[in-house]
Each structure stands twice: as C-alpha cells, then as structure tokens.
Amino acid sequence: MDSYENAYINDTLNRAFVPPLQHPRVCRENELNQLVHQIKQCANAAEDGKNWLVLHGPPGTGKTKLLVQALRCVPEIMGHFCDIIWINDNTTEPTRAITVFSDLYFSMASLLDGDIMSTAKLTNETVLRDHVTRMSALLSKGLIVIDGVYLKSVVDFLISVKCTVIFTTCSTDIFESVRHRFSDDYSFYRLGSFLSTNEVVSLAEAYSERITENQAIALSSNCLFNVALLGKLLAAIKKHSHMKRSVLDNDDPKAFVSFKISSSYPFASLEEAINVMYESLDKSVATAFEVCAALPPAYPIPIDGFIFVWPVDFCGNESRANIMMEVTEDIMQLADNNLLEPTELDKWGNSCYRIHPMLQSYLFWRVNRTKPRMIEDVHTTISQHLESLEEEQTFIELHNPEAQKECVEALKTAVDKIHRKSKNYVSTITSTNTVQTPIVQNEETPSSSSKPKRTIWYWIRKLLWFLPLFKA
Structure with missing residues (x-):
C-alpha cells in the first residue's frame, strides 16, 4: 500500500513532522485496518471526551511504522482531522519531561500563528499546561501523536487537552489515572510482533530474496520473531551472502546478544x-x-x-x-x-x-x-x-x-x-569468558546510555520554533 498523492495532505503531514514511509516494508493489512478503524472511532468520540488511543507492544514490533503507514496511506483518516501534531517523546527521565511539554506548546502555537512565550515561562510546567489546554480548544479537530511515551507525567500533562491523542508506548500502566479518557471498546490496541509466513516471504522479496515457506519459518525463528530484527537480518543477508545458509536453513534461534542494530530507532539497541x-x-x-x-x-x-x-x-x-x-x-x-x-x-x-x-x-x-x-x-x-x-x-x-x-x-x-x-x-x-560476536553489527558504537538519539529533524524543528524570537 503506497502513500496517496495529495499535495495538501502530504504538506500537512510533512509540516507536522510525521516520519516518512520506510522501504522496504511489509504491509500488515489486518493490523493496519484494525488501527484505522479504532482511530476513526476515537475521532468520532471527541464530544464524549473518550478520544484517546494507545498503540502498545514490545520494543521493535513496528508501532511507529504502523501508525505512520495509517496516516500516510489511508486518506479517509485525514477527513477526521484538520491539523496534526507529531511529538517524538522517548523521554525516560522525569526531569526532561519539560522538553516534551515545550515541544507540544511550540507546535500548537505555530499552527495558530500565536505569539511565543518568553524563554523563562517555557520552563514552568503549570504555565505550559494552561496555554496548551486553551490552544487545544481551538484545535478541537486536531490530532496529537505522542510517539514513545514512557512517563506518567507526560500522560497527566495532557489530561485536559480536547484534541484526539494517540500514544505509542511499551507500557499501559502509566494510563491508570486517566482511564476516563478511554473507551473499553476501541482505546487500546496491542501490536504483537508475530508476522505470518506470507508476510515474511513478501518482506524477503522486497530485499530481493526469494525464500520458501520453511525458510520463512526458520528466518522468523532466527530473528526471535521480532519485526525490527527481521529487517536487519534480511539486510545483513543481502550484504553478506555467506550468512544465508545459517539463517534460512537453520531454525535454531540466534541469541539476543547476537543483534546490535543501527537504525532510526530512538534507542541505540x-x-x-x-x-x-x-x-x-x-x-x-x-x-x-x-x-x-x-x-x-x-x-x-x-x-x-x-x-x-x-x-x-x-x-x-x-x-x-x-x-x-x-x-x-x-x-x-x-x-x-x-x-x-x-x-x-x-x-x-x-x-x-x-x-x-x-x-x-x-x-x-x-x-x-x-x-x-x-x-x-x-x-x-x-x-x-x-x-x-x-x-x-x-x-x-x-x-x-x-x-x-x-x-x-x-x-x-x-x-x-x-x-x-x-x-x-x-x-x-x-x-x-567471551561474548558472542554480533551477526548484525552497528555501523557506529551504540551508546551505553538509555537516552534517545536526537535526529536531524529534531534540531531543524527546534530552529524553526525559535526563529520568531530572533526576528523580534
């Protein structure tokens, strides 16, 4: 399923910093259709206040990729929202949560062409919450995506926001105090990472590898049934042909420490x-x-x-x-x-x-x-x-x-x-007294810290937000 060609919609998604589609990829049609259905239900429940959706699952299951695919490949979703705000979170330290709050404030202010607060006020959580709540009333037909939420304080900050909010996360217990924003019918969607045999075969073809069903089963086993590792393993096979036999013809799973992945994933591994x-x-x-x-x-x-x-x-x-x-x-x-x-x-x-x-x-x-x-x-x-x-x-x-x-x-x-x-x-x-050599090696040494990596898009957005201050 390819992205649809509509200049206005694509411009809206790009200005919201919605990530681009990644290639090659597997189209998980059943999961995509279910997610789209639940997003529509959330959008229609805005008046009831039960318009929050949590897309959750273990690390590397493709939560962000599936949500990007829904926004960029299913045009009817955009009929429910006038504006979109995409915030990359992945904050694991409470002291850094203020960065997420200010990111959200800047995004809302830029959509409404509002004046930017002074730098001193941007460090005050109460002031930021008041401004975000007021602006959300003007963006009631908007959609906010918080990608990679780990902290309960980030969830609580949004409790009074009127917009539809979608979270991607590995944990659901951080939402216990805001259950009134959820519906039992459509507000939680768990994404497992078990691809079907046909989906594995299709993904392998995207990497120019024609494999049998038995080889697809062996490949799934070798990547520990994880979508992120599956793509990395196929890329490694394409680059190192000598790995093909051990990966495709041997279903004895590789050890977890065999994988060191380098990707756009916010953590180094x-x-x-x-x-x-x-x-x-x-x-x-x-x-x-x-x-x-x-x-x-x-x-x-x-x-x-x-x-x-x-x-x-x-x-x-x-x-x-x-x-x-x-x-x-x-x-x-x-x-x-x-x-x-x-x-x-x-x-x-x-x-x-x-x-x-x-x-x-x-x-x-x-x-x-x-x-x-x-x-x-x-x-x-x-x-x-x-x-x-x-x-x-x-x-x-x-x-x-x-x-x-x-x-x-x-x-x-x-x-x-x-x-x-x-x-x-x-x-x-x-x-x-040695550790197994990784079969998928990082191009650069991963950081031992659990702090997320900052991409070039993050710094470009920061620069754009501060331009009004420089002009003033």
Missing part, C-alpha cells in the same frame, strides 16, 4: 528499550520475572504453570486462591508492560500468557550471567512437581489435576531443552 521496561517494574516482580528465562518462548502457559515456579513468599498454609491471586497480580503487571502477552484460553478455560522469544532470549542471556543456577533450580522444581502430581501429593489444592499434569509435563519437556542449553552456555562462558 533493543536491549536499552527492554531495560527501560524492566526497570519500571516493582522490584519483587522484576525478580520473579527472571524465572521466565527457563520457560519456553511463545508457549501459552496457564496461571497454574507459573504457580509451580513463581518465587512468592509462602508461609506454608496459604490457600490456592491466595497463591493464585498473588501470582496473577504479578502476571498482570508484566502484561501491562508488554513483557508477557495474553493468549487465547486453553481447552479448560484457563487464562494463558506467553513470553515473546526476544524477551525470553534476553532473560536467558541476563540470568545465565548473573544467576547461573536459576534455570537449574526451575528445572528441579518442575521435575519435583511432576513427581508429586504422579503420586497425587501436591502442596496446593488441585482444582483440575488433568490440566495441571498436562501443563507440567509440557513445561518439563521444554525446560529440559532450555536446561541443557543453559549448561552449555554457562560452560562456554566459563571456559572462554
């Missing part, structure tokens, strides 16, 4: 973005999440499966309901931060969650370097529970013995494989 998500968790939940390093990636696991290995404090006399409630609260926080993904109910009607292969590989790498015995302990725990189930002696009240036994048997088979892989990995680290 996906690792930095995942670290930001990880650090936003409660400390106890972050520690508990590490056991997922021993669990099978992309495999739907019911809450019962997590109970067997989840490190919660037991006194020994807790009821099954209490244990279930504590573990479920942790799982829900991880799901809100897109570190676990809810899936369909299993055949017994139990809620299930899965860990994305990219995140499981990240945890596997992290845990084996900091807590090398953890995977061994999880393997032992699951083996003991399987023996207990076979003897019908468990530490919790069984509500469905058949379901639990099937779950634990499946987990044990998968964890056995991960356990063997972990032992080999730890022994390799111990003997060589």
Whole structure:
C-alpha cells in the first residue's frame, strides 16, 4: 500500500513532522485496518471526551511504522482531522519531561500563528499546561501523536487537552489515572510482533530474496520473531551472502546478544528499550520475572504453570486462591508492560500468557550471567512437581489435576531443552569468558546510555520554533 498523492495532505503531514514511509516494508493489512478503524472511532468520540488511543507492544514490533503507514496511506483518516501534531517523546527521565511539554506548546502555537512565550515561562510546567489546554480548544479537530511515551507525567500533562491523542508506548500502566479518557471498546490496541509466513516471504522479496515457506519459518525463528530484527537480518543477508545458509536453513534461534542494530530507532539497541521496561517494574516482580528465562518462548502457559515456579513468599498454609491471586497480580503487571502477552484460553478455560522469544532470549542471556543456577533450580522444581502430581501429593489444592499434569509435563519437556542449553552456555562462558560476536553489527558504537538519539529533524524543528524570537 503506497502513500496517496495529495499535495495538501502530504504538506500537512510533512509540516507536522510525521516520519516518512520506510522501504522496504511489509504491509500488515489486518493490523493496519484494525488501527484505522479504532482511530476513526476515537475521532468520532471527541464530544464524549473518550478520544484517546494507545498503540502498545514490545520494543521493535513496528508501532511507529504502523501508525505512520495509517496516516500516510489511508486518506479517509485525514477527513477526521484538520491539523496534526507529531511529538517524538522517548523521554525516560522525569526531569526532561519539560522538553516534551515545550515541544507540544511550540507546535500548537505555530499552527495558530500565536505569539511565543518568553524563554523563562517555557520552563514552568503549570504555565505550559494552561496555554496548551486553551490552544487545544481551538484545535478541537486536531490530532496529537505522542510517539514513545514512557512517563506518567507526560500522560497527566495532557489530561485536559480536547484534541484526539494517540500514544505509542511499551507500557499501559502509566494510563491508570486517566482511564476516563478511554473507551473499553476501541482505546487500546496491542501490536504483537508475530508476522505470518506470507508476510515474511513478501518482506524477503522486497530485499530481493526469494525464500520458501520453511525458510520463512526458520528466518522468523532466527530473528526471535521480532519485526525490527527481521529487517536487519534480511539486510545483513543481502550484504553478506555467506550468512544465508545459517539463517534460512537453520531454525535454531540466534541469541539476543547476537543483534546490535543501527537504525532510526530512538534507542541505540533493543536491549536499552527492554531495560527501560524492566526497570519500571516493582522490584519483587522484576525478580520473579527472571524465572521466565527457563520457560519456553511463545508457549501459552496457564496461571497454574507459573504457580509451580513463581518465587512468592509462602508461609506454608496459604490457600490456592491466595497463591493464585498473588501470582496473577504479578502476571498482570508484566502484561501491562508488554513483557508477557495474553493468549487465547486453553481447552479448560484457563487464562494463558506467553513470553515473546526476544524477551525470553534476553532473560536467558541476563540470568545465565548473573544467576547461573536459576534455570537449574526451575528445572528441579518442575521435575519435583511432576513427581508429586504422579503420586497425587501436591502442596496446593488441585482444582483440575488433568490440566495441571498436562501443563507440567509440557513445561518439563521444554525446560529440559532450555536446561541443557543453559549448561552449555554457562560452560562456554566459563571456559572462554567471551561474548558472542554480533551477526548484525552497528555501523557506529551504540551508546551505553538509555537516552534517545536526537535526529536531524529534531534540531531543524527546534530552529524553526525559535526563529520568531530572533526576528523580534
């Protein structure tokens, strides 16, 4: 799907600093149609005040690209909005949130041809909020996009804005205090990163690589089922033909540390973005999440499966309901931060969650370097529970013995494989004390900081905003 040719609309999008379409790309038609539908619903609900939309998902899933594609390739969206403002956020430090507020103020003022406040007032959050709220009433048919929001303070700043607002983010729990701006029907859209086999084949063709369905499956596995890494891997294959056999004919996933990507992504690597998500968790939940390093990636696991290995404090006399409630609260926080993904109910009607292969590989790498015995302990725990189930002696009240036994048997088979892989990995680290060479190397050394990179467009926009002050 190509961008539409309309000089006025294209000029509006360009003046709003909406990013250009990137090539080559995959057209995710189902996801695109669903997003467009929800954007229209938000625009039509402006009078009710429930006109906020959150596009969320793990890092590298293509949230920004999909939103850009919707704005630039679907002309009817522009029929709902007179003006568009696009703000690149990606701010992870509260002290820098004022930059986002001033960016929004300047964008609104330029659309309304208003006078610019003095520099001193631009550092006052209350003054900025008052001006932005008043200007938003004059732009009630406008659309504001906050791309890459991480801070709750940025969300709260916009609470009185009348315009339709679209956020892209990795976390949804930062929106708890502003739920009145959302509808349960259309205000949240989770973008997973599992491309279909046909979509992978189409994307490979865009890189001049003709591949079979089996090779597409192997390619998806090798890039840890992540859209950002998939494009980088195809680019690497095109540049280094000797990589083709190992990537297309071998479905053993590459380790997370194999990838060092250089792109327009605001962080130097996906690792930095995942670290930001990880650090936003409660400390106890972050520690508990590490056991997922021993669990099978992309495999739907019911809450019962997590109970067997989840490190919660037991006194020994807790009821099954209490244990279930504590573990479920942790799982829900991880799901809100897109570190676990809810899936369909299993055949017994139990809620299930899965860990994305990219995140499981990240945890596997992290845990084996900091807590090398953890995977061994999880393997032992699951083996003991399987023996207990076979003897019908468990530490919790069984509500469905058949379901639990099937779950634990499946987990044990998968964890056995991960356990063997972990032992080999730890022994390799111990003997060589080296890190695997990245298969996709950065053109420049990535920064160790999690601060976002500033693009040339950012500085051009800053210059344009300050020109009225220089003229005065």
